[in-house]
Amino acid sequence: MTAWTWEYEGYDPAHERVRETLCTLGNGCFATRGALPECTADDVHYPGTYAAGCYNRLTSVVAGRHVENEDMVNLPNWLPLRFRTAGGAWLTPDTAPVLSHRQTLVLESGLLERVTRYGLDGGRVLSVRQHRLVHMADPHLAALRTEFTVEGATTELDVEAALDGGVTNAGVRRYRSLDGRHLTHVHTGTAHPGTVWLRCRTRTSDIRIGMAARLTADAPVADTHEPPRALQRVTLVLEPGRTVTVDKTVALHTSRDPAISDPLQTAVDRVTTAPGFEELLESHATAWGQLWRRAEIDVPGEPGAILRLHLFHVLQTLSPHTADLDVGVPARGLHGEAYRGHIFWDELFVLPYLNLHFPEVSRALLHYRHRRLDRARAAARALGRRGALYPWQSGSDGREETQRLHLNPRSGRWLPDHSHLQHHVGSAIAYNVWQYCEASGDAEFLHTKGAEMLLQIARFWADSATWDESLRRHRIRGVVGPDEYHEAYPDAEAPGLDDNAYTNVTAAWVLTRTLEVLRDHLPEPRRRELLERAALEEGELERWENVSRTLHVPFHEGVISQFDGYGDLAELDWEGYRKRYDDIRRLDRILEAEGDTVNRYKASKQADVLMLGYLFSPGELQDLFRRLGHRLDERIWRRTVDHYMARTSHGSTLSGLVHGWILARARRTEAWTFCQEALRGDVADLQGGTTGEGIHLGAMAGTLDLVQRGLTGLETRAGALWLDPVPLPELSSYGFSLQYQGHWGVRLRLESGLLEVAVPPSDLPPIDVRLPDRTIGVEPGETSRLLLPD
Structure with missing residues (x-):
């Protein structure tokens, strides 16, 4: 790696899937x-x-049951371009001698370069050099330039390009017993010489897809059709040392795109009028340059290079183009088929970063949730509750997409x-919602869609809480926390746990914050309108206030319990399992394969209770517990951190991120180990084969936010930037720019105990910067340099 490139040398079939994921190119609308x-x-x-938001639902028979799944659809493959010497076999790295192979991802310009030298008979050598882009300026275009050069003797080369509509969803091995044939009615044709097209639709969601390809070369191009493929063939005569170029330009549209009529005709028109490769590359690089300026990050060494790669993939999944779409945050990006492209809670780790760089994208992603508010309210009604229950896994329309069966690859059992x-x-x-509004100052969103979501989510929590007379507290029963390992009590017939501490504390926060919005932020006419539309009953707000102060938070042995009864679980022989299995990240699968269950043990997959320290600053968390009638001082929190640190297997890429964030303030000397794990999670495929199925978007964005907010203690609160930096010896110098309440390009830099805040010139009011020991105002056009206490 370098600061701006990510390079693979040599061909390695065992790691090809990981390389394919990390070399994905995209623009927020689609990725390849x-x-x-x-x-x-x-x-x-x-x-x-994969196109953002393009889903299809199919029913499969699994373990004798009909199972319905919605998947992000693998669209027709626009990449195919193969070649062979006249009369020979098609050349691939798996079937022909490879003399050298190099693949380079150029982050600065969003370009994938590839150079392969194939050995041919008679001592000849064929060099294949390719440049690929998925256009960041025009989000419906992609292009592939291929340069052929031969050494040794004149060679005739057959080249075949294709649009392939015969693809299925088969990228995740454990899903292959499910129906993955999402495309139907595949047709191909020729628009005019040198340009072919393909159209199809998804089987149940009926999304129409149009794709067109233009092939240009220094030889005649012949168009043929072998459905489900549209083919273009050209024969090149290669003179030794003379490079011959073939350019393939592709346009992709779906019926979900705004402001179009027919996806196919739009794709044909777009590819017909698209400029040549050089001009496309120039405008593409310009668009990337603009993104890099808005999301500037300056971290030295290897961590900085990995962070820039993470930022690259975040921006390819969620770019300013995403702001025009009805899509959420896919947990595995647009990079593969794991989790079926569903939207989980990963926006919790993604939006705090986007809020301070691309607030228009954050707003659009929150619009995705608001559009599905009615569906969430219907889910709550199905449980006999008021308010809104959002699904754990969401897709096209906001219904619960979580599968009811999952496969344990170790045991082979569903x-x-x-x-x-x-x-x-x-x-x-x-x-x-709250973080976005604090960072952007978007009062209009808070007063309208934001307030509506807050109110209905708060209403659900208040209606889910039941009073326990023996405890004199409210309780929330039958849930699962972020840990995910614990789904039920040992030997219980029904799933669900009572009083998950993370669930209850965050529910109390939602209730408290929503009451604050209703009382202090909304203009009176809007408040009245909102309450009328929600048809709140008399006494509901008073109940919210009561529940927000009385939700039960269990403790055991002087630490916060993950859930009620956690302290009664057995201790696991951690050392024994590490010796037997080495990698115990997926401890749940190991125990199930042994006929045991993780529900019996004090063992977590990832941060659960400790997530509270990720979401809330120490002061805010203490205030939350105080409101709930509990004392949470530094000693109790440190004991809680130590307790769960010793009992977590880190079976999620988010685990290292959250623990690094927590330890930066609780046990600084150990923090860097977890920060490194978070940085290397995907690039080193630490979860053992999962990266090849798609990136972990939340973890990638979270590492960026670790630098932006975690190490700086940055909060956007009460109209000010709050900073409480924590120095890590391994990362003593770093800087970044951000966008805050209309100020573009605010720069923060920390180095050797010095904090520098630079605000660009504008006619906006000064930024209020608050540190633990002082408050300053930084005027537009000014730079303040502050010496930090040891």
């Missing part, structure tokens, strides 16, 4: 995996193209899946 164009989908390669009981996703949405 970094597969080699001459290779088809098999156990080594998996070309895939098991019940109760993760839909993670009702805390509603609190994550409420948190993001």
